[in-house]
Amino acid sequence: MLPIRMSVESVRSAMSDPRPLLLEVEDLKTYFYLDEGVVRAVDGVSFTIRRGQTVGVVGESGCGKSITARSIMQIVRPPGKIVSGSIRFHRVPPSNGNPGEIIEITKLDPMGKPMRMIRGGEISMVFQEPMTSLSPVHTVGDQVIEAIMLHQLVSKEEARRLAIHMFTKVGMQQPTRTVDRYPHQLSGGMRQRAMIAMALSCNPSLLIADEPTTALDVTTEAQILQLMRDLQRELGMAIMFITHNLGVVAQMTEAVIVMYMGRIVEQATVDNLFYAPKHPYTRLLLKSIPKMGSKAMGTATRLESIRGTVPHPYAIPKGCPFHPRCSDMIPGVCDVVDPPVVSVGDGQMVRCHLYASAQPRDIIPLTADQPTNVGC
Numbered sequence: 001m002l003p004i005r006m007s008v009e010s011v012r013s014a015m016s017d018p019r020p021l022l023l024e025v026e027d028l029k030t031y032f033y034l035d036e037g038v039v040r041a042v043d044g045v046s047f048t049i050r051r052g053q054t055v056g057v058v059g060e061s062g063c064g065k066s067i068t069a070r071s072i073m074q075i076v077r078p079p080g081k082i083v084s085g086s087i088r089f090h091r092v093p094p095s096n097g098n099p100g101e102i103i104e105i106t107k108l109d110p111m112g113k114p115m116r117m118i119r120g121g122e123i124s125m126v127f128q129e130p131m132t133s134l135s136p137v138h139t140v141g142d143q144v145i146e147a148i149m150l151h152q153l154v155s156k157e158e159a160r161r162l163a164i165h166m167f168t169k170v171g172m173q174q175p176t177r178t179v180d181r182y183p184h185q186l187s188g189g190m191r192q193r194a195m196i197a198m199a200l201s202c203n204p205s206l207l208i209a210d211e212p213t214t215a216l217d218v219t220t221e222a223q224i225l226q227l228m229r230d231l232q233r234e235l236g237m238a239i240m241f242i243t244h245n246l247g248v249v250a251q252m253t254e255a256v257i258v259m260y261m262g263r264i265v266e267q268a269t270v271d272n273l274f275y276a277p278k279h280p281y282t283r284l285l286l287k288s289i290p291k292m293g294s295k296a297m298g299t300a301t302r303l304e305s306i307r308g309t310v311p312h313p314y315a316i317p318k319g320c321p322f323h324p325r326c327s328d329m330i331p332g333v334c335d336v337v338d339p340p341v342v343s344v345g346d347g348q349m350v351r352c353h354l355y356a357s358a359q360p361r362d363i364i365p366l367t368a369d370q371p372t373n374v375g376c
């Protein structure tokens with residue numbers, strides 16, 4: 001396992017948040033190499049997650065949320081691959097007093113044993129559609145039992161007992177019977193509970209939830225969100241919560257990452273995101289959700305949509321990729337120069353020329369055509 005230095009950002013945020021670091025993603029780039037061209041699905045993404053923290057990742061479809069998550073799990077399929085950057089996982093120290101290790105995930109063989117032990121053990125993932133990760137030919141119980149036996153030294157009987165215990169925890173009706181059902185015999189909400197049971201069966205320190213409630217009706221969604229909050233409180237894991245639903249972000253997260261075209265355009269606490277959003281894209285995202293008591297809740301006012309569409313991934317606009325859709329666009333700057341990432345205080349980071357007089361963030365090495373400070 002590789003010992004790794006702490007980044008400047010990690011040191012800085014360690015001073016303000018006492019919780020130990022769990023995951024440090026730095027300048028991560030994951031590209032897809034297609035005949036038509038290169039899709040920069042994740043293009044220089046940096047962020048951290050602390051033990052027990054819930055971090056939301058938001059942005060329009062195709063902005064790179066899932067590929068960021070898949071990169072952390074090392075499950076990006078060809079023609080996609082991690083091109084550069086690092087993903088450092090700070091293994092939670094064992095209770096025997098030994099120090100925890102720091103593991104550079106990008107250096108591990110995706111199919112090798114160390115990565116397989118992390119994946120599904122210390123870091124697990126819940127997907128939008130459980131059928132994509134649950135096998136249709138095995139009972140849900142057998143699948144949870146298999147996951148438990150892969151990561152823990154227990155007998156099959158003990159694993160079955162643990163599986164039933166997890167099914168009870170996730171609110172499965174008749175858990176001793178449900179373990180012997182096949183996925184197609186369960187409702188969507190029950191399948192999602194089974195997947196959460198499987199993901200949490202090995203007590204992960206990080207749960208990545210990729211749109212876990214998008215396919216569910218609102219009542220079931222509310223139940224699953226409540227369940228995840230309860231389980232997090234009880235088990236203390238961190239959650240990386242991917243969603244396009246800002247209402248879910250407000251309910252579930254402490255910190256938020258806003259992505260646009262493979263990059264993070266803003267990072268903030270959930271309060272700052274809602275009450276002091278900085279990036280024009282974040283502000284437009286917020287305007288596209290209804291507010292309690294506003295006319296938009298009724299029929300009188302239409303919610304604002306973000307003008308234009310996300311550019312084609314093979315034709316990323318020069319300068320700031322958001323400039324063709326931005327009403328604050330500064331001609332000659334935003335359409336020419338890639339904006340730097342700047343700190344606007346209180347841990348809030350924004351990648352926008354409007355804030356270029358603020359402190360450039362020192363974690364991201366900017367390339368020659370990305371000056372650290374551009375006057376507006």
Ligand SMILES: Nc1ncnc2c1ncn2[C@@H]1O[C@H](COP(=O)(O)OP(=O)(O)OP(=O)(O)O)[C@@H](O)[C@H]1O
Pocket residue numbers: 032034039040041042059060061062063064065066067068078079080244313
């Ligand atoms: N297998 C693939 N082959 C080629 N391009 C891909 C592949 N998977 C993802 N991409 C591209 O990578 C980019 C990021 O995709 P990603 O799935 O991470 O977006 P997302 O933000 O999670 O979107 P959604 O909210 O729709 O799930 C998109 O441009 C997408 O088209």
